Amino acid sequence: MRALGAIGDESALPTLAAALGSTFTRTEAAEALARFGSKAIPWLLPLLTESQDDNVRYHVKETLASVGWRGRNGR
Numbered sequence: 001m002r003a004l005g006a007i008g009d010e011s012a013l014p015t016l017a018a019a020l021g022s023t024f025t026r027t028e029a030a031e032a033l034a035r036f037g038s039k040a041i042p043w044l045l046p047l048l049t050e051s052q053d054d055n056v057r058y059h060v061k062e063t064l065a066s067v068g069w070r071g072r073n074g075r
Contacts, residue, residue, distance in 0.1 A: 001019060001029045001032045005031060005032025005034075006035070008035065010039060016032050016043070030060075030063045033063050034067055044069075
């Protein structure tokens with residue numbers, strides 16, 4: 001996860017977003033996604049609204065906040 005974030009290849013975004021589903025990779029995946037900045041937002045928003053896992057939603061919210069997403073009133 002760290003390497004994918006460090007490389008910065010946008011093709012890693014789906015993999016990193018999927019990694020949020022695993023308790024073993026969740027924290028590192030969230031950190032890696034944050035490194036992509038606003039480019040990660042489209043991959044995070046569906047998880048925020050569709051995930052039933054409170055812990056996933058927590059990490060998604062934290063990551064969105066760290067990339068500057070402000071919700072419906074503007075990004």
